[in-house]
Amino acid sequence: MAQQLINGILLGGVYALVGVGMTMIFGIVQLTNLAHGEFIILAAYLSSVISVGLGLSPLLTLIITVPLMFVIGYILQNVLINKLMERGSEPALLVTFGLSIIIQNALLLIFSADANRLIVSFQALSIPLGGMGRIPVLNLVVCLIGIATLFVLNLFLKKTYIGRSIRATSDDKVAAALMGVNVKQTYGIAMGLALATAAIAGTMVGMIYPFYPSTGSGYLIIAFGVVVIGGMGSITGTLVAGFIFGLAQVLGGSNYGLLIGYLVLIVMLAVRPQGLFAK
Amino acid sequence: MSENILAIENVAARYGDFLAVQDASLCVPNKSIVSIIGSNGAGKSTLMDCVAGVHKPSSGRIFFKGEDITGLPAYEIVRRGLSLVPQGSRCFVRMTVEDNLIMGSFPGCARKGATSMLEKVYELFPVLKEKRNDLSGSLSGGQRQMVAIGRSLMSQPDLILFDEISLGLAPTIIKDIYSRIRQINAEGTSIVLVEQDVKRSVKTSDYSHVMLKGKIVLSGPSRELTEEDIKNAYFGI
C-alpha cells in the first residue's frame, strides 16, 4: 500500500506535465489539441534517436528537443492553425485530429510498431525507506523534473511581459490587442510552449514506460483528465489533478487503474465541471 | 507634428450589412479634450473601435499624428501612442490589479519608464495601490474603470479615447474620474470622450460632436453650442 502511494504520487508529477500543455492551449488558444498525445510520443522518439545517435543520456537530449518542439509548435500555429481558426474552431479541431493520425503513421513507417524505451544509467536504483517500501530513483527524478517544469512555466507566465501577455490574451483578446499584444503571435508562442512541455513529458514517460507509435492516444486521455480535474489556466490545479490521476491509476492497478481515473473524472464533471481550481 | 493629433475623414463601418457608421468626419486638436455624444446605437463606439484598430472601417481615412493609420491592427496603433479605454473597462479579470497595469506598458517603448509610470498611476488612483495584489475581477465597477484608465496611461499615450467611461457608475465616482481625466489632459495628453452623459462631457470638453444614426450631425467649440442645438441634434428632431 505504502509502495503504491509512493508510485502514485511520483507518477502524478509526470501526468501533470503531460496535461499542462493541453490545458494551456485549451485555456489560451481555445483549441482542443487532439494531437497532444502524439506530440508527446513524437518527442519521445526524437529523444531516442538523438540519444542513440549522439550517445547522449536521454535527459541531455532535452537541450535539443525542447527548443525544436517549441519551434514546431510556433510554426504550426502561425502557418496553419491561426488561419483555420478564422473560420471557427471546428476546422482547427479537425486538423489537430488529422495531425495526430499523420504523426502516428509516420512514426509507424519510420520506427515500426516495436516497443521502444529510453534507457538511463540509474534505471534500477532505488532508495529504501525502512519498512515503508522504496523510492525508485528514476521515478523520483522524473517527478521532480515534472514539478520543476511546471514551476518554471508558472514563474514565466507570472513574471515576464510575454507570460503576462499570454494570460491577458486568454482573459480578453481584444483588450490584450489594445495593450499592444499581437494576439496571433501570442497564440504561436503559447503553442510553442505547450509543445516544449510535451517534449519534456515525452522524454519522461519514455524513460519510465515503453512506447509505441500508437501510445499517444493514451496520453491524450490522461491530458484530458488533467484538464478537466484541474480546471483551465491553473498550474496548481494541473499539479493536483496530476497527483489525483496518478494515485487513482496506481491504486487501481493494471486492471482498474484507468477505470478509477475515469470514475474520478465523471464525478468531477458532474459535481464541479469548471475544475477544482478554476476561478 | 500637425495641429490635429487625430483626423477622421469620411469613415464608414459595417458589421456584415449592418451599417453602424455612415460618414463620420472630425478632428481632435493637439492637447485638447473632444467629446463625441449621441444616443445608444448612434455609432460612437464603432467609430472608436475603427480608430483604435479593433474594427476595420469599410471606407474613409484615419490619420494619427499626420500618419495614415487606417486599417492597422490594434497592437500597432497603441505602439504609436493612441490608446483606447474600451467600454465596460475590459480588465483582465483573472490577473491582479498590478499585472493589469503592467500589461499596459507592453509596447516596447513604454517598458523603460514603466516603474515610474506605475507610481504615477498609483498617485492618481490611490485605491489601486491598496488593491494592487487583488484580482481585478473582484473590484467594483468604478475601480475597474480606474484600472482600465491606469492601464491605458501605462502605455504613455499621446491620445486616449474613453468609450462610455461613466456608464453604470455612481455620480460621485463619475465626478472623481472626470477630475482625473482633466488632470491627465492638463499634463499634455489629448483626450476623446465618448459619452451618453451629455452635459458633463460637453462641459468638460473643448470641442463637441453630436452623432446620430452613424453621422456627425453637429460640431463646434463646446462653449458655443447651445443646449437647444445639442438637444435637437441628439434627438434628430
Next chain:
Amino acid sequence: MDTLLSFKNVDAGYGRVKVLSDLNFEVYRGEVFGVIGPNGCGKTTMFNALIGLIQPTKGEIHFDGHNITNMSANARCNLGLGRTYQVPRPFENMSVFENVLVAAVHGAGLSEQAARPECQRALEITGLYDKHAVRSGELTLLDRKRLEIARALGTAPKMLLLDEVAAGLTEAEVQDVMALVANLKAEGFTIIWIEHVIETMVNSTNRLMCMSEGTDLLIGDPREVMASEQVEAVYLGVEEDE
C-alpha cells in the same frame, strides 16, 4: 379606449438583479406604441417579461382579457403576441416563403394547407412577395427585417413587437420601415416598437413611453414626451454645481 395589453406594478429582473421596478403602462388596440429610454433603462427586460422569457417577481401582465403573468412564451404566442428579434435570424438555407411557413405552422399551429394563404398575405403586407422564392440567406438587411416581421405575422398575432427594426439601416431604408409600420397599423395590428432613433419614433408612433431606471417615466403624445424636461434630463444628464 380598448386596452389590449397592460402592465400593472411589474417588477422583474435576472436573479438578484432587479431591472424593472413598478412598471405601469397600457397599450390600446390598433395603436403604435413606442418605447424609448437610455441604455440600461429596462426596455429589453420589459420585452422579455412581455414575451415570457422571464417571469415578473411582482405585479401582473394582462393581454386581450387574459392574465398572462405566469404563462409560457408559447402560450403567449398562441394568444397572439408576435415578436421580432433585434438581429434577424432566418433559416438561411430556406426560401423566404418557407421561413414564413415554418413560423405559421409552428407558431400559430396551422396546418400547412391553412397556413399558405396566411403566409402569402404576410409577404404581401411586408412587401416581400416578389422575393418569396429567394433563399433567405441572400436577402439584404432591410429585407431580412421585413422577413422577420413577416414571420411574426405568420403566427397570426394581434400585437406585434418590433425590436430595433430601424437599426443599421440607411436613411432611405428607415423610410421604408416607417412606411411598413404604417401599413401594418392600417391592417389593424397593434404594435409595440422599441427604437433608439428618436426621430423615427416621434414621426411614426401614436403614443410614446420613455423608460428610466426600470419604470415608466412618462407616457403620452410623442412630441410632448420629447419636449419634457424629465425626458431631457434622463438623456442628457442634469446640470450640477461643482
